[in-house]
Amino acid sequence: MNQQDVLEDFTVLSSLGATPGGGVDRQAATETDGQARRWLVEWLTDNGFAVTVDRVGNIFGTVEWVPGAPFVLMGSHLDSQPTAGRFDGAYGVLAAAHAARRIVADVAAGALTPRLNIAVVDWFNEEGSRFTPSIMGSTAYCGGMAVDDVLATRDLDGTSVEEALRSIGFLGDGTAPQAACYAEIHIEQGRVLERLGADIGLVESNWAARKYEIVVHGTQSHTGATVMADRHDALVGASRIVCLARDVVDEFPEGALLTAVGRMTVHPNSPVVVPSEVRLSLDVRSADADLVEQAHALLLERMAGIGARTGVEVEVARSSLRHARPFRAAGVDLAETVAEDGGATTHRMQTMAGHDAIPLNTLVPTVLLFVPSVEGVSHNERELTHDDDLLRGVDVLSRLGARLVEGALPCA
């Protein structure tokens, strides 16, 4: 691995969709996402990978040594939140590309005998900011979402995934390579590694999560002429739900439950009109799936009460459950050995956030690694991981990938 190459490539990649605040804006299938994708395709092609784009816009760069054998898949996502940091996702794709290039060189040099083939992947729409739900491309790859449902998903402006992918030239028709196993490296997005002074996080399991799309239905009227008793104010109802979601956390042990409403859209959203409809996206997470389900029951009961008291209808338009699931111990153990053999310190931990590795973990043996995030800042332009941590992560992933290519993990 040429360290200078990694850092220079990361600088170039970070310039695509760069924001004045030092971050990036590369929402899924926008023009800037397209720029990053074209850059990746060129990089893969220049480095001898065959490139395939599947029907939901996932990009694969493959090298096949063993005809017919499945692939060691490594990657993450190039898309970002609307104003995001440079590292979330993009680092994982770049690390996978450089790790794979090194492995390919080792094989060519006779230093490594592959039993599996290798592929780098950029998963479509991990972030879910433009097209909901998140983790879309990898979920579709794993059979958790139908291709037609992905393509028919529309953003707030009414543009479908199919239209958006076509407009940037990434509505593919290729067949995705079959995975034998999957490895992903990602920034932690939390403070655990930084606090402990550990180099590499070994993810043992993911938190359980429930995600809701809630629609509050009221009646449009005049803020200056409609007496309070006659109002059915959808925004008052929605705001009580936001407060409920925050306050329910305090009924659980400290740190055990996370909740948030990240998106709220108000209709008609005029200063002097009582809102008729508010849509909101709520998520609830815990390491303990039972706590998520307890919170779920509490929220449903109390949202109904808010609807009745406020004179609005609260509709739970969608509710999806992500199970808490362990990553296979053999993968965690292998990553630990590889990392420590290379001089990195490690820490076993959980992931609170969702990643492409989570659906992959339902399909094949999957390893998820973290590198430290300064102050744990994420989904923010100030997101930062230091160069030495970035490079160490690429090194660990390279050596892990080499072992995986040798068949060190039993297949699914």
Add this chain to the structure above:
Amino acid sequence: MNQQDVLEDFTVLSSLGATPGGGVDRQAATETDGQARRWLVEWLTDNGFAVTVDRVGNIFGTVEWVPGAPFVLMGSHLDSQPTAGRFDGAYGVLAAAHAARRIVADVAAGALTPRLNIAVVDWFNEEGSRFTPSIMGSTAYCGGMAVDDVLATRDLDGTSVEEALRSIGFLGDGTAPQAACYAEIHIEQGRVLERLGADIGLVESNWAARKYEIVVHGTQSHTGATVMADRHDALVGASRIVCLARDVVDEFPEGALLTAVGRMTVHPNSPVVVPSEVRLSLDVRSADADLVEQAHALLLERMAGIGARTGVEVEVARSSLRHARPFRAAGVDLAETVAEDGGATTHRMQTMAGHDAIPLNTLVPTVLLFVPSVEGVSHNERELTHDDDLLRGVDVLSRLGARLVEGALPCA
């Protein structure tokens, strides 16, 4: 007055910007507002009025009998909320146009001797949904807002009033006629007249109001990776303010205070990002200005408390006060006499909502009349006033305008 003409004209006007739900969408200086404006200009021209557009897009149709004398101004606004009823504002402009045409005919026939001239007006941007604040054109006419400030005001997409007016061909350079007095007829937007079975509302005063633009500043982070203790969630802060605004009403006598948040915009508004900034438009109204000020003090104090407890900054970016103000008794008395002489029943009342008549009332003697609204529904496509009420209103306004042209009200 030809009754059939009024109803046919109202049908045509209602077709401009018509919505599938039976209402209209004619936000200020949009293409549909432009259509309604061009229709009015043509109507005025066809009926012998000289048309002037001033620098903030107010349209005046004048007939000058007495060179140099000021004008009896009658009108309202053609712009609407995003999904609105057909009657709010547009009825008042149409009623003024037909009333003025009848008065012009009476003068021509020698049945009326004018001491003042007459003008019909369509005020720019009464609704304030696209460009804030509301009641913009009439406020500028009365000196309450500088022309340059009006033109520089931008909508949520960044388009300025100047650009928007130019794009629809209504960025004028004419001199507005000088008003001697002002008369406006409007739908009530409440249930008082319907409940009492009265034909015409005589507005004696307007409610006091405070309008706020509030910005809640938090810190953008990851809903799935940021522990609750580290969050500065602008949407939680904003939602607590919405709840506060609703709940503070219950600390006042029943019906004494109205509050609402009609607009809320969330940034970056992604399902998995803790919001960094929320802007909201709050209004507080009461017949009693002291209660508005009591509520103001309570809200400021408690919003600061919400900011401190939630870990966000609550910035009151703008706060404007509309004073409660009586309409001159001579005008109310005159309108009452005219209405009852014509066989209409009347009721003296207040206006809770804002109207163009409110700034005009600070400048010249002003009369504001209401016709009944079915079920009080307003700012809603279901808004309805029956034909006989519409026609009775035009008749009363015609006869009031005739008396005003004769100089029945002492000038300011």
